[in-house]
Amino acid sequence: MELRDIEIFLTLAEELHFGHAAERLHVSVARVSQAIKKQERAIGAELFARNSHSVRLTRLGEQLRDDLRPLRQGLAQTLERARLAARGKTGTLRVSLFPANIQELRRYWETFRAGHPQWELRLRMSAYQDPFAQLRNGEVDILATWLPVEEPDLTVGPLLFAEPRVLAVAGDHALTKRSSVSLEAVGDFGHIAVESVPDYWYDQYVPELTPKGRLIERTASVNNVEDIFMSTVLGETVALFPAHVTRYYPRPDIAYLPVKDMDALRFGLVWCSAAENDMIRAFARVVRDLGPLPD
DSSP, X not given: OOHHHHHHHHHHHHHOOHHHHHHHHTSXXXXXXXXXXXXXXXXXXXXXXXXXXXXEEOHHHHHHHHHHHHHHHHHHHXXXXXXXXXXXXOEEEXXXXXXXXXXXXXXXXXXXXXXXXXXXXXXXXXXXSSTXXXXXXXXXXXXXXXXXXXXXXXXXXXXXXXXXXXXXXETTOGGGGSSOBXXXXXXXXXXXXXXXXXXXXXXXXXXXXXXXXXXXXXXXXXXXXXXXHHHHHTTSOBEEEETTHHHHOOOTTEEEXXXXXXXXXXXXXXXXXXXXXXXXXXXXXXXXXXXXXXO
16 A cells, blocks of 8 residues: 555545545545545455445454554654754644634744744644544644543643634524524524534533523534534524634624623643643643733
């Protein structure tokens, strides 16, 4: 199996969607499909079970994924060390983010870079599905996420900010006649769902019940913010967000309504306890010393 084909297989194993995998790899969907078929012919069995509605790994595919991941990670680390050494750097801190207010968080990035020029800081946006896996498999070092996080193997670090909530609805939605909404009103409409996440964690973002005990139905599974907006614009769901989304994602086809009876959503740093190192501690110290963003 060629290196590029390994990367295609592992990316599809993570995305479980040919289109999303092709987009990540900057290739065509046909290229991804051809590479997977080639691998399956060489092995003599299917690696993915797929139909018009879903893609999932077979047991053989899961085994191959688990065997190849550490090999890819080891190769990537070797190349990264060489690249960093050529630039006079000794390490890279990788931070994955759920909050979109990157500009407002710049003081943390800039202070870390200024104080630790020997280390590189790399930022990326996080996918929604199974978000803590990226910490556990060593793909990233720190996750910036909403709280609480109550995982026994993860350490919760300092607070970044806390924000009130807004409800995103289609521009022609009936709720746009209101200046604000209550959480009770959210229960009248379908909401988005995310797979492979702890219930307690996602319930903090989208409560399971309204204040009067009605179920807030989760009807559309998503893995990124673009999917959320698509479902919202089509009128399939409404979507709860932290307030900064109104500044970073203004759209002519979306209206944002303040939610008047929800607590502020807190965002902080989380990392794998067993993987804690000097870079993680230094970044957490920067955030702790600067303090959370003002309300």
